[in-house]
Amino acid sequence: MSELSRELKLDPALAAQDGSANGQPPALRPDVAATSDEYENRQTYLQGARLHLTTAALSLCLFLTNLEIPIVVTALVDITNQLGGFSESNWVVSAYLLGYAGILIIVAKLSDIFGRKPVLLVMVLVFVVFSGACGASQSIRQLIIFRSFQGIGGAGNYAVSMVVILELVPSHKYAMYTSAISIVYSLSLLLGPILGGAIAERSAWRWIFLLNVPAGLVVVVVIFFSIPNGFPHHAKPPHERPNLGRVFSSDSIKRLDHLGTALLLLATVFLVSALEEAGKHYPWKSAFIITFLIISGLSWIAFFIWERRVTLQGNVREPVFPWRFVQSRVWIGMLLNALFLGAPWFCAAFQLPQRLQIVNSLSPLDAGVRFIPFTLAAPLGTAFAPIVAKMAKIPPIYLVLLAAILQVVGLALISTLPNTREVIPAQYGYEIIAGFGCGINITLLLLMAPFSVQERDKAVAMGSVAQFRVMGGAIGLAIITAAFNGLVMQRLSNFLSNDQLSELLLYPGTITSYPSPIQDAIRNTFADGYTLQIKILAGLAAGQIPATLLMWQKNQIMV
Incomplete structure (x- = not known):
């Protein structure tokens, strides 16, 4: 099934992305299956x-x-x-x-x-x-x-x-x-x-x-x-819905954003760890704190660049x-x-x-x-x-x-x-x-x-x-x-x-x-x-x- 979209009060940027900004109802577009109401029905x-x-x-x-x-x-x-x-x-x-x-x-x-x-x-x-x-x-x-x-x-x-x-x-x-x-x-x-x-x-x-x-x-x-x-x-037909027998199929694994997941973890963990240790075990200007903050900053930048690429590519991932x-x-x-x-x-x-x-x-x-x-x-x-x-x-x-x-x-x-x-x-x-x-x-x-x-x-x-x-x-x-x-x-x-x-x-x-x-x-x-x-x-x-x-x-x- 194609992906679903909500016909709700959206920000103009989001409205433009699903086609509603140009007056075309989302339900009529070929890449959108239904509005929220139709989906819920x-x-x-x-x-x-x-x-x-x-x-x-x-x-x-x-x-x-x-x-x-x-x-x-x-x-x-x-x-x-x-x-x-x-x-x-x-x-x-x-x-x-x-x-x-x-x-x-x-x-x-x-x-x-x-x-x-x-x-x-x-x-x-x-x-x-x-x-x-x-x-x-x-x-x-x-x-x-x-x-x-x-x-x-x-x-x-x-x-x-x-x-x-x-x-x-x-x-x-x-x-x-x-x-x-x-x-x-x-x-x-x-x-x-x-x-x-x-x-x-x-x-x-x-x-x-x-x-x-x-x-x-x-x-x-x-x-x-x-x-x-x-x-x-x-309630969908068996071949259209996920189930326990198909959870770890190769198709499901391919949908995972492995690099994005890793970058998000790195960015978060190194940022919080640096802030926790700064001024307590290590001075703010120490190599340890500076290194952790640099790793976190670079990871955040790489994360958003990668997520932009994955989103715009629109492939299986x-x-x-x-x-x-x-x-x-x-x-x-x-x-x-x-x-x-x-x-x-x-x-x-x-x-x-x-x-x-x-x-x-x-x-x-x-x-x-x-x-x-x-x-x-x-x-x-x-x-x-x-x-x-x-x-x-x-x-x-x-x-x-x-x-x-x-x-x-x-x-x-x-x-x-x-x-x-x-x-x-x-x-x-x-x-x-x-x-x-x-x-x-x-x-x-x-x-x-x-x-x-x-x-x-x-x-x-x-x-x-x-x-x-x-x-x-x-x-x-x-x-x-x-x-x-x-x-x-x-x-x-x-x-x-x-x-x-x-x-x-x-x-x-x-x-x-x-x-x-x-x-x-x-x-x-x-x-x-x-x-x-x-x-x-x-x-x-x-x-x-x-x-x-x-x-x-x-x-x-x-x-």
């Missing part, structure tokens, strides 16, 4: 118990993979008190994000080629196996390595699950369905810090990872039996990142928006619970509870935005702009918190503002993606938005960690010896072993470091404002 959607079981399994997939970020942050102090390496603790989160950021687009494209079901099953099993390995880690470096592979499985779960969810229902139900699924997804952020704190305080931190094993195996069983082979093409995305101003704005959203979304969830534990001397569980305003506001934002956009017929771009402003205001207010052990009530209001803004854009950018591209690009489009958001989180975390370490290490060295400083950065629990005046000085130094981080996050969040304006067009996307 041919679809056979899952019904009844099968639909509900599949939805529940995919929701659990999204819940578990996202839970792995916030559930760890409140337990990091406890983990490093046992394994050591508090100065490396950011890598426990970054390694997961790095695995995520490197392959989201790639896995989305693999699911186009090999089918949704087999790719999803493999990714869930990878996530389960390395969750068990994380729980068995005996050192901080082992945990970091296993976390990166766990992140690969998590990325696959997320990328394929989000595509399948939107293939379960026709497009006029996307807003309501995305809103419901986003609530489940965002609830993981709400429960993560509390569960992580409770497990670290009442049990062994290893259960944070081991609990994924039985839950993940349940998902595998449900997906295996509830999703038809060849989904979403299961399918680009992992279609060049038509780069040609669209709207899509450039959408990807930049996702990139700048990643930092406040992930980094606030990482830094604020740590600040509550170290500066405010709270237990992991108490820190998780005090973080609830942020984590509760986020799912409310994810539920609120699609419903308002759909019911009130408001172009989502207006809400995206509002959400960016809310993030900047909320984070700027958080940066004014005093360096005291007491948690002031105003902090909860600041968290609500920032969390609500993040929640709105988390769901709206994903919801807008399938309405702004051709049918053939839907999976890659959603994977791209998710990948740029996670990549923004990993890059943002690396930037604020470098800034934090630079400030804190310089100031602490003024009144701590090198041995004391090394011990404190390995085991933060040793703060209580110092006399009260020294404890206060240490906590004030850490507080200043966290304040600097939040100011940087506010600046990165502000990047969403010009990115949103870049998405502006005469006929706005409607959902």
Whole structure:
């Protein structure tokens, strides 16, 4: 079959590519089989118990993979008190994000080629196996390595699950369905810090990872039996749809963009690794950091040149990142928006619970509870935005702009918190503002993606938005960690010896072993470091404002 195209409110650049700009309906062109409506009329959607079981399994997939970020942050102090390496603790989160950021687009494209079901099953099993390995880690470096592979499985779960969810229902139900699924997804952020704190305080931190094993195996069983082979093409004649017997055929292998995949991995991994290590183990001007940044820069350039060539050639090989995305101003704005959203979304969830534990001397569980305003506001934002956009017929771009402003205001207010052990009530209001803004854009950018591209690009489009958001989180975390370490290490060295400083950065629990005046000085130094981080996050969040304006067009996307 020829490739499908959407007759929706497209950017003029995209409209020109599918022929609609010159007044020729896409359905009448020989290289386009049908409009979105005609395509959906041919679809056979899952019904009844099968639909509900599949939805529940995919929701659990999204819940578990996202839970792995916030559930760890409140337990990091406890983990490093046992394994050591508090100065490396950011890598426990970054390694997961790095695995995520490197392959989201790639896995989305693999699911186009090999089918949704087999790719999803493999990714869930990878996530389960390395969750068990994380729980068995005996050192901080082992945990970091296993976390990166766990992140690969998590990325696959997320990328394929989000595509399948939107293939379960026709497009006029996307807003309501995305809103419901986003609530489940965002609830993981709400429960993560509390569960992580409770497990670290009442049990062994290893259960944070081991609990994924039985839950993940349940998902595998449900997906295996509830999703038809060849989904979403299961109603087509056998010779036209992918199935398990043809997944690894030579024709499928030929469709893979091997070089594009390798270049994307290189570009992402070397960039994040350089930012993580800069200013900590290696100076910014060191040969190590410069080499990594050069490799990343050259890989990005080569990646886009190669993807342009593959897209324009139009042969059997399918680009992992279609060049038509780069040609669209709207899509450039959408990807930049996702990139700048990643930092406040992930980094606030990482830094604020740590600040509550170290500066405010709270237990992991108490820190998780005090973080609830942020984590509760986020799912409310994810539920609120699609419903308002759909019911009130408001172009989502207006809400995206509002959400960016809310993030900047909320984070700027958080940066004014005093360096005291007491948690002031105003902090909860600041968290609500920032969390609500993040929640709105988390769901709206994903919801807008399938309405702004051709049918053939839907999976890659959603994977791209998710990948740029996670990549923004990993890059943002690396930037604020470098800034934090630079400030804190310089100031602490003024009144701590090198041995004391090394011990404190390995085991933060040793703060209580110092006399009260020294404890206060240490906590004030850490507080200043966290304040600097939040100011940087506010600046990165502000990047969403010009990115949103870049998405502006005469006929706005409607959902």
